[in-house]
Amino acid sequence: MNEVLMRIENAKAYYKLEKVSVRAVDGVSFEIFEDEVIGVVGESGCGKTTLSNLISMNILKPLTLVEGKVFMKIDGKFEEISSMSREEVKKKLWGKEITIVPQSAMNALMPTIRMAKYVEHLAQSHELNGKELLQKAEKRFEEVGLNPLWLKRYPFELSGGMRQRAVIAIATILNPKLLIADEPTSALDVVNQKVFLKVLMQLKRMGVVRSIIFITHDIATVRQIADRIIVMYAGKIVEISTMEKILQRPLHPYTKGLFNSVLTPEPEVRRRGISVIPGTPPNLINPPSGCRFHPRCPHVMEVCKEREPELREVEEGSKVACFLYSEERT
């Protein structure tokens, strides 16, 4: 196995509102290895974006890191990034170590200046040589299949798919180790989606970025690129497995529902993905007791209502949080 790039330990990130807390990420632990692509899947509102904010330490009120730690390997040694101030995070992490391609990448570029100017400003912010960074940007544009001359243009002069690639090119200009992409393809048509995924994988192959977190609720997309899958349900990780394992034999009942829905032939069901599982996701202010999935689970047992299952390795490369796979199942 590769070396660990990032470690998240029992992290709880809540949206602290006036009276209540939304427990959007509630005690998750996992590792991100070097040179891997992790797909994060789950229903809308299960905490995927919150998880990406946690990993990138983009924690702005009302979001609060209530408990837990996040470590990242920076220059060969682990640092606790969860104890950094926002200023430090901006200075040390963003752009250089971690980069985020936001959910709305189409509008992510400053609209009223030319992209080349933007790159120059980036160089100034990072105290780098502007000309050199611009040359790098030109090269990167070529690598993602864009004409480097387009750097001299305004973002709106590019089509949606091209703009997305321009965003990726600029986002990776400082060779960040980790790239987090939150639903990057949901606004694109099928052709552009394919191109985008190809570009992403190519950047990884070239070593521009080391690891990728790919957040989506489109399982058909994620299975093309991910090495491992994190399945989230109601703020918790219910299963982490390698792509192979999860396709062969999904363990958690929720994962099963999720992946079965992808295999159904009707495009409508495929598109809506997870919602074919009967019932609705719980509210995260007052989640169900025990296993949060138990009200919707076809295999529900007494123990599921009372105790929370732990995420534990049941086979090599497969961790699941479900009493079906533990000895305590009486």
Place this chain on the structure above:
Amino acid sequence: MASKPLFKFLLRRFIFLLVTYIVATTIVFILPRAIPGNPLAQLLSNLSRLAQANPEAIRAAERTLMAEFGIDKPLLVQYVTFVFKALRGDLGTSISFYPRKVIDLVVPVIPWTLVLLLPATLVAWILGNTLGAMAAYRRNTWIDKGVLTTSLIVSQIPYYWLGMIFIFFFGVRLGWLPTQGAYSLGTIPNLSWGFFLDALKHYVMPFASIVISAMGGWAIGMRVMVVYELGSDYSLFSEYLGMKDKRIFKYAFRNSLLPQITGLALSLGGILGGALITEIVFNYPGTGFLLFKALTTLDYPMIQGIFVILIASIYLANFIVDFLYALIDPRIRLGQEE
């Protein structure tokens, strides 16, 4: 290549302005005529005093005057005459200042209005936007709260009310500043230091009352817009890339300034209408004051004339701004789909 969309844009704007100009002049023509009253009444009563009330003579005079002002003709004819004469720059004869020409009455007061409102509008715009941007940059600090609260209060105060408070304190109570006119009664405008200082003293209060009351609105608008831009996708992305806060703020400021420029242009275009009530409160000899007199005497040609000039200047300003805007904003210049 790049100039073609620009040309199209400007052509489209020009046609739009032409159409709205016709609509606006029509309204200007109809509205004063909708006010009940006889515009000639005042003039005739003056005449009757002179002519020792000879009814025959007065009726004859009324007929001549009706013909002179064209009020005896059908409305449509009046309208067409008005539009064509206006296009040639002939705004007709004033009723209440008969027989002086409207244009000769309006032109001399224009500089006074320009001198008051051009700097006041610009200063209010610059100060307001600076304050608003500052508040947005330091949002949720006491600076922000201070600017926001003051702006809200100040922008709700009617500017003439502010003017009256000024008159009361600085004019009447403290006696520091003159309260009426643009210069002392009895002096004749000239280019001496003495006159300049005298005019300046008269200038302070109307100027300050306009600046202060207009500033709040600009500040609030700017703050809202900058805060919105700071939360937009490109700001977040820039942050994720480690872009310096100052730079991101500059982006937000730049993008917020564009709509504010339109606002400024609209205000500048409306300047020739004068600050009606401020001019009345301070007895300031500008277009607003003249318009007030014209309205109270139902002087159709004068009302029409002032509005025609006003509309023309608003349009000119609009057109210039559209042009500037196209130059500043690449999305318009390069023809982004709307």
